Amino acid sequence: MRPSISISMVLATTVVGFQSFAQNIETTDSLGIAESSAAQKQSLALQISARYSDLELSLKDQITEKQLSTPIDKLNSAKPYSAFSSKMQKADLGYRKMKGINDFSDSVLEIRMADEAMIEAWKNGENPLFAFEPSGDDSNWQYIEAYDVYGQVHQLDVYQMPDVPVFVVDSNGAEELKAGLMAMQAEMQKLGTTTQINAVSDTNADESKPQKPSLMSKAHRSMALSEPEPLNTTQLTKIRLAVDQEPWISGKAEIYAIVTGVDSSRLEPQIDLVEMPYLDYDKQTYYPNQTVIFWPRYRWGAADMILMEHDDGTDYKALAKLLVQAAEEILKMIPDPEVQGYAIIPQITGKIIDVIPDGVLVNDDDFVDVYYTLMQNTPYEDRPGAGGNAVASFAPVTISPTE
Incomplete structure (x- = not known):
């Protein structure tokens, strides 16, 4: 089951504005928290995919076969005077406050390559997809939604590992x-x-x-x-x-x-x-x-x-x-x-x-x-x-x- 939020809403939701958006989702129970969490990761996956050309060097500096993940607030834009890292820090802060763990961790959101076997193709120039984990029981998922660097939506099999490089926006569990x-x-x-x-x-x-x-x-x-x-x-x-x-x-x-x-x-x-x-x-x-x-x-x-x-x-x-x-x-x-x-x-x-x-x-x-x-x-x-x-x-x- 996918998060109950439309693609148009995701496109309209900026990283900075997510905190106020999340406040409009009921987070007093587990379902509200799960949907809000998935919505934020969906928003981040879409935005990082759109800025991939700007973030590619930073990702390749930090992601290797031995280190498959990096905190999102460590991603650096190639453009001078970019506020991207600051936006990622605010997104992470909003997530930690929502989960009630802000006093016990400084950073939890990350981006990781789904499998180390994907690294070689990615390093050799193949463009990756950017995915997120849907909310709800995985037995109800019909597919995994992912975005390419052109903003197109792809539907990936829930259980079969993709044969193309896929980054997952998630929390460091x-x-x-x-x-x-x-x-x-x-x-x-x-x-x-x-x-x-x-x-x-x-x-x-x-x-x-x-x-x-x-x-x-x-x-x-x-x-x-x-x-x-x-x-x-x-x-x-x-x-x-x-x-x-x-x-x-x-x-x-x-x-x-x-x-x-x-x-x-x-x-x-x-x-x-x-x-x-x-x-x-x-x-x-x-x-x-x-x-x-x-x-x-x-x-x-x-x-x-x-x-x-x-x-x-x-x-x-x-x-x-x-x-x-x-x-x-x-x-x-x-x-x-x-x-x-x-x-x-x-x-x-x-x-x-x-x-x-x-x-x-x-x-x-x-x-x-x-x-x-x-x-x-x-x-x-x-x-x-x-x-x-x-x-x-x-x-x-x-x-x-x-x-």
Whole structure:
């Protein structure tokens, strides 16, 4: 399903004017945000295609087989005194404000070549097309709309990779998700839930980009100073997803996890967020050795883990509120949680899964899978998720104090 915006409207929408245009689209729910996001990317794709001759040198300086993308605000016009970069910065700012992540990222919109195999033909002079990801469920897409350098519209197959160079105007999914998780954490903390983000180690991080100090590493240092005793954790040692065929334009998957349970010191929900930037593609096995559960934070030595995929329609603050409210609702319904013990944790997780697709996200495909009742000090080898979409191994790891 294409965005509900006509080509004539796109042509009339300048980059500078997009922010005021976006305000006229209802963005209080996921559908409004997704459509507004797609409309902005459509506008940018059309305008960059129209100015390709002016931007070609800048693109060729920055896009290579090893670096398929560049931020749109790094594109430089060959014309002197051009205000193009400034317009791109304003467009990026408007996008970040719309998604509620402006306080957690300086830039997220980018332009990327759809596949590295396209680079050679493009470098040898073949003119590219410029595309964007439509809004809505990809099962409803009839084609991918793209523009050539003459302003003509092309309809590309949804699942078959094009045989011509295609640039995709999109957000940097990893950067947006990271900022989104930080926005969720901040909102949850406002609601009284002490959420932490479990980040990957530096060895898993993208070494091509400067790394900001992770919130998790700060928590580790604080915990190490105040609690010298060994720390019980569970690591994700192996994971593989068997997702159905995805559209080529979507690029890498952006997967994260929500760990749910009950606070170790009070009868309140405990919800932590897990970054998983390495989990790019389905049908491929990854060995992250990532710490996903810190057991001193969880009651009864039990927790669940929901796997989710980043979606363009996500309102991160709204999602944070929904998670907390769903978990609190279940706990309030149980007169004496201590009697049921960890049996109430799947009830919390089930409630969260029930409300997420209808409440915040555009379609159910963003739910990937769920692991119920992961126990402390218990290894799991090649354990399928409840939905059969993920197979993962978990190992208990005790981290000893530094001597």
